Structure formats: structure tokens, C-alpha cells
Amino acid sequence: MSHEKVMCSLCNVRPARFSRHGVVKADADHNMCLQCFRSVSEKNFQNRLKTEPFDENMDLRTQIKWLRKRIEKIEDEVFKLRKEQMERAEKTLMRAIIDWWKR
Numbered sequence: 733m734s735h736e737k738v739m740c741s742l743c744n745v746r747p748a749r750f751s752r753h754g755v756v757k758a759d760a761d762h763n764m765c766l767q768c769f770r771s772v773s774e775k776n777f778q779n780r781l782k783t784e785p786f787d788e789n790m791d792l793r794t795q796i797k798w799l800r801k802r803i804e805k806i807e808d809e810v811f812k813l814r815k816e817q818m819e820r821a822e823k824t825l826m827r828a829i830i831d832w833w834k835r
């Protein structure tokens with residue numbers, strides 16, 4: 733059966749992305765469906781972000797993604813700090829109210 737669809741090597745649910753007449757093209761990345769291919773590329777990219785420093789020679793799209801990721805991380809940290817501050821302030825306020833109530 734030469735026209736049989738080749739299934740994705742990862743999920744084995746959806747057909748592989750670049751198979752033609754049941755033959756998957758040579759490139760290793762082409763034996764996956766679009767969804768799996770994307771999730772693998774995204775994972776690779778995220779790993780690269782973790783390990784590779786910012787490099788001006790990266791293509792613009794990668795630079796923007798890299799910077800965006802960094803901003804997200806900083807935002808998360810600021811948010812976390814803010815939350816801790818708010819919780820501390822809340823506790824202090826509650827303590828003050830209780831003390832005032834007990835007088």
C-alpha cells in the first residue's frame with residue numbers, strides 16, 4: 733500500500749507532516765505531525781533560552797522571543813515579591829485591628 737499515511741513518530745495519532753505517498757522525507761523532524769513538531773521545537777527553544785546567553789547574532793525573531801521570556805520571568809518575580817509584601821502588610825494590619833479591638 734504505497735498511499736498509506738505514515739503516522740507521526742511521536743503521538744502516532746495524526747499523520748506525519750511531510751510524508752508523500754506514504755514515504756516520510758529524510759529529515760528527522762519531518763516524521764512528526766505539525767502539533768508534535770511545534771511542541772518539540774518549542775521545548776528545544778525553551779531549553780536554549782535557559783542555557784544560552786543573549787546573543788546579538790541570533791535572528792531578530794529569536795532575540796524578541798528571548799527578551800520576551802526574560803521580561804515574563806522578571807514580571808513573575810516582581811509579582812511574587814509584591815504578593816509577599818501585600819500579605820505581610822495585611823497581617824500587620826490585622827494584628828493592629830485585633831490589638832485595637834482588645835483594648
Ligand SMILES: [Zn+2]
Binds near residue numbers: 742764769
Ligand atoms: Zn504527533
